[in-house]
Amino acid sequence: MATLQEALIMAVDSLQAGQPAQAKHICRQILAVDPENGNALYLQGVAQAQMGRLDEARDSLATAAARAPGNADIHLNLGRVHLLAGRFQEAEHSLRSCLALAPGHGGALIELAKTLSSLGRFDEAAEVALEALQSEPGRSDTRAVLSEARREANDPIGAEEHARAGLRTAPGHPQLLCTLGLALFQQSRIGEAVDALTGAVTGDPRNWRAHFNMCRIHLGLGRLAAAWHHLDQGYAAYPDGPFAGRARQFPEPRWAGEPLAGEQLRVWQPYAIGEEILYAGLYGEIAERAERVVIDTTPKLLPLFRRSFPGIDFIPRADPPVTKVAGITRQCSAFDLMRWLRPTEATIPARRRYLAADPSAVADSRRHFDALGAGPKVGISWTSSSTADTGKSLTLEALRPLLGLPGVVFVTLQYGDHEKEIRALRDRHGLVLHPPGDFDPFTDIDGLAGAIAALDAVVSIPNVTAHLADALGVPTVLLTRPFVQNFSLREGRSLWCPNIRPVFRETDDAAAIGRLVDAACARLRDVLNDGAA
Incomplete structure (x- = not known):
């Protein structure tokens, strides 16, 4: 009969051979003889984690950590289990406990960087990943985590640099290709992003993140068959899905x-x-x-x-x-x-409207707009407060030719405090943007819906206002990049949003923005003349 030490070695061998069920069985036999055996509890927790039984793994590892608080590896694996289960604060606590016992532990630093990213603390995550890279410069997975943290911190150029640096030493590395693809995607370099993500799934057909993001890109391009293929492949590789x-x-x-x-x-x-x-x-x-x-x-x-x-x-x-x-x-x-x-x-049905505004709010808005004078009433939203705004926003100064269209009455649908910019437009150029009524467009969506439903048309960048206008059946001129995921723009139309009419902004230079605004003027005139998008 094997000794307890020999049985523990057998459990380790089973884990290394990819046989977690066998390892768990051995650990249970050990614990039946020695219920206080911390090593058996630890190995049992690792086996349960490999089997996807995360709650059981947490219980085993937490008990093992209580019995052997000085064992850094137990804290590391408990942190990994918490991270996989989406318990990010608990993961951070366990991983920092590991690092307190083993400062500079590369594996713990990588897992901590992932955890901090999951908590939305991306700058901290990048710092920790950089520390891990300095301790173990050759680890490609560390470079991938660092690249992803920089991307999430709204630094796609830095993310691209780190991914490419990793690929120079590990060409074809699926995780690095995936992070590169996402960084390129964030820069609207769609063709390059598709190439990188295709390389990721070619190198690792079970790279679920690459599949899910290929789905996003193909949806944005209006390619449903390709999008759903990658979504299904992603779910097959990772049944919990993209929102695990x-x-x-x-x-x-x-x-x-x-x-x-x-x-x-x-x-x-x-x-x-x-x-x-x-x-x-x-x-x-x-x-x-x-x-x-x-x-x-x-x-x-x-x-x-x-x-x-x-x-x-x-x-x-x-x-x-x-x-x-x-x-x-x-x-x-x-x-x-x-x-x-x-x-x-x-x-996809050929419908024009699926949301119903409050009739009393619509009536109030119509009375308010009628008091502004004759002419079609057009709402406008031109800027985004998102930290991830990748070139959506415009200025009222750039939009002057549009706002000066003869006979058109413009109403601001912009949320946030933009009074200074609106006042400057009036003082410098005599162009007036009227308020939409006595409500806050950010907090009172029902009031905003009532105002939009009372308008003749809307001009907007890709944001909530554009989605709401389409859902209410209001013709909408969309000022946009050629690729924007949620609208699936193709052949001058949106696959999902039949009331959207896009005009495209190719680059950010003044000439390109001027062409965008000229195209918006022409498109708005067409919309107002036709009475529909």
Whole structure:
């Protein structure tokens, strides 16, 4: 009969041979004889983690850490388990405990950098990844983590530099190609991004991040078959999907296109409010398929969505979310609705409107706009407050030819404080931007919807305003880069948004912006003359 030490060695050998179930079985035998054996608990936790049983792994490793608090490797693996399970604060605590015992531990530094990125602390993540790179200069995965942290910190050029530096020493490295592709994607270098991400999935067909981002790019290009191919490949490699941290918070099975008769479906939001409005175009259809639909919704959208879809239960979106809703049998992200309800372009309906503004708010806005004088009333939104704004924003000064179109009355739909810029436009050029009414466009989405529904047209950069205008059926001139994911622009139209008419901004130089504004003037005149987008 093997001694306990020999049994531990056998468990280690099983783990190294890729046999975690065997390792777990051996550890259970050891613990039956010696329940206090910290090494067996540790190896059992590692085996459970490899088997994807993260809660069990956490319990085993936490108990092992309590019994052997000076073992840095236990804290490291406990941190990894917390990170995989989306428990980022717990992961940081465990990884810092490891580093307190083993300063400069390369593996712990890499995992800590990933954790800090998951917590949105991207500059800190980059600093930690750089420290890891200095301690182990040859590690390609460290360079990839550093590149990703720089990209998330809105430094895609720095991210590209780090990815290319890593690829010089490790050509064809799938993780580095993936991070390079994402950095290029963020710079709107779409062709190069596709090449890099294609290299990533060629080198590692189970690189789920590359597949999911290829899906995003192909969606933006309006290539549904390619987009869904990569989405399905990504799910096959990583069943938790692109929104794993949030997906794990919902206990029900994920809906993957099966019939929903008799089912109660919960839909949760993976993205921000603009995408939430876009995906709302699918809500009416999914409600017809399921017995009951419950949708997590940003609170300020609740009045608008409840009015537009009276047969759906909308609950306030919270972070962390309400994890259990009575009666639910399936769950999915709103993004998944697009996959299963829009498998081909032929399944996209030729509708013009799916949201219903408050009739009293529309009437109030019409009275307000009528008082501004004769002529078509056009709303405008020109800038973004997003730190990830990759060249969307414009200035009112650049838009002067548009704002000076004869006979057109312009109304600002811009949220935030832009009074100084609006006043300068009036004082220097005599051009007036009127307020939309007595509401805050940022906090009062229902008021904003009422104002937009009362307008003849909207001019906007890609943002919430553009999505809302399209959903309300208002003709919208979109001032945009040639590629913008959420609108899927192709052949002068948007695949998802039939009321959108794009005009393109190729570069950021003054001449290109001048051409953009000239094209916007022509497009707006066409829209106003036709009375439709």
